[in-house]
Amino acid sequence: MSENATLTSDKDVVAENSSLTLTCYQPRAFYPIFWSSRYSEIYIIGTCQPFSSRLSGEVSVRCVNSTTYTLTLLRVDRIQDGDRWLCSIDINFEGSSNSIVINVHGMSNS
Incomplete structure (x- = not known):
């Protein structure tokens, strides 16, 4: 039986040009960790160092x-409105978390 990660956000709605922090809770100490969205893919290797094959905007990752694990979008842009983030235990999305959709203040959701 696969155990899934849990993803939370520090804000339900984020103002443009402000930060948003996502927190990924794993059921056990798993490595590596994979964060993904429409525009970004961030792979955290066992030493907690990010390796990014595709990265959009300024981000900070922390173990x-x-x-x-946390991922902070340092400056949310209107193009990120509706972007869906998730974290998983590995790149194959084993143990994927729930998803968090970014809602940028003043933008209409589609």
């Missing part, structure tokens, strides 16, 4: 401990 809080062996089961908790």
Whole structure:
């Protein structure tokens, strides 16, 4: 039985040009961690160093401990409205989390 990650956000709606932090909780200490969205893919290797094959905008990644990881979008842009983020235990989306949809203040959701 696969155990899934849980993803939370520090804001339901984010103002353009402000930051948004996503937190990924893993059921156990798993490596590597894979963050993905429509515009970005960020792979966290076992040493907690990000390797990004596709990255949009300014981001900061952090390992809080062996089961908790954060990704902060430092400056959310209107093009990110409706962007869906998730985290998973690996690049094959094994143990994928719920998804978080970015809602940029003043933008209509489609």
